[in-house]
Amino acid sequence: MKISQLIIAVCALLFALTAVSAQTPPSDATLTANPVFQKSCAKCHGKTAEGRHFGRPSLISEKTAATSADNLRNIIANGKGRMPKYASKLTSEEIDTLVQQIKAQQIKALNKK
Ligand code: HEC
Numbered sequence: 001m002k003i004s005q006l007i008i009a010v011c012a013l014l015f016a017l018t019a020v021s022a023q024t025p026p027s028d029a030t031l032t033a034n035p036v037f038q039k040s041c042a043k044c045h046g047k048t049a050e051g052r053h054f055g056r057p058s059l060i061s062e063k064t065a066a067t068s069a070d071n072l073r074n075i076i077a078n079g080k081g082r083m084p085k086y087a088s089k090l091t092s093e094e095i096d097t098l099v100q101q102i103k104a105q106q107i108k109a110l111n112k113k
Contacts, residue, residue, distance in 0.1 A: 031059070031101035036094050040086065049105060055082065065106040072099045 031037050031049050038047065044056040051058030058064070064072070076095050079085030086095060 029101070031098070031105045034097065034101055036090065037098060037101070040089065041098075044083075049102075059102050060105050060109040062110075064102065065110060069099050069103060072102055 032042075032047060037045075037049070041049075041059075044052065045059050046052045046056070049059040051061070067075075073095055075083060076090075076098060077085060077087040077092075090098075
């Protein structure tokens with residue numbers, strides 16, 4: 001009886017742990033480690049998100065840092081200038097994650113100065 005209770009307890013614990021790790025969003029994942037970024041955004045904004053020539057801006061700039069999360073979400077969802085819109089290509093969760101990761105990148109970049 002005791003051993004079977006122990007087994008049940010261990011199984012419950014393992015189950016809880018896998019459930020937690022499956023639910024945790026990739027919060028420690030950086031923008032450049034996000035496969036959505038590398039697939040959809042890196043071709044213009046660069047693999048390091050520092051931008052590329054021909055008017056594709058850095059996403060780690062003071063300009064982007066000064067842009068609110070709401071505006072960033074809006075630019076990604078609805079596009080801006082030559083920036084394509086992603087509302088129909090990405091889920092709102094994916095866009096939210098990108099916004100959070102862009103903001104996190106900026107904090108890191110600004111701390112470096
Ligand atoms: C076809 C090239 C291209 C792709 C692909 C692209 N962008 Fe852009 N992006 C641009 C250009 C060009 C601008 C500048 C728009 C303007 O200000 O007129 C821009 C601007 C932005 C801005 C605003 C920056 C600021 O400081 O105002 C954000 C945020 C952004 N892009 C995020 C993304 C994300 C996230 C993705 C991937 C889902 C992505 N972009 C994909 C070309 C692109």
